[in-house]
Amino acid sequence: MVSIVTDAVNPAGGRYDCRMGPGRRLAGGQQLELPPTRRTGFTIVVYRKAANGPEVFLARDGNTWSLPTGAARLAETVHQASERFLRKEWGANLATFEIDGEQAEPIFAAEAESELFAPIQADGEWFGLGKVRALALGGDGVVIERLIGSLD
Helix, strand or coil: EEEEEEECCCCCCCCCHHHHHCCCCCCCEEEEEEECCCEEEEEEEEEEEECCCCCCCEECCEEEEECCCEECCCCCCCHHHHHHHHHHCCCCCCEEEEEHHHHHEEEEEECCCCCCCCCCCEEEEEEEHHHHHHHHCCCCHHHHHHHHHHHH
């Protein structure tokens, strides 16, 4: 929980402060408890086994490539949202697992069937590890390398 001390917002004596919204009065020194920030965004690494080694799916945004991203709806967890994303956007019922929850936005992974050779999204493509390295994806590249390394 996050505590907000209201001395700076409400002067001593608990008088009304219009910045607090209609009908709100707090006594000097009273604290408001706010719930922790809810994580809503996520990144997903979809990989598959291919003849030349593992491949990952990257989405194109203009001239740049990155891992697909999505957001959770109000009543779902980011894990549920990652699986909904794959069902809705890809028509694939793939189970996801969290590979990095320490980031501001958690990262999930899912293994696609190796027969899934056509790109799923029109704006994306399957890439082998060599092409991924050549793209210099920064943080996404590090996540991909770590995941692919753990598969061996």
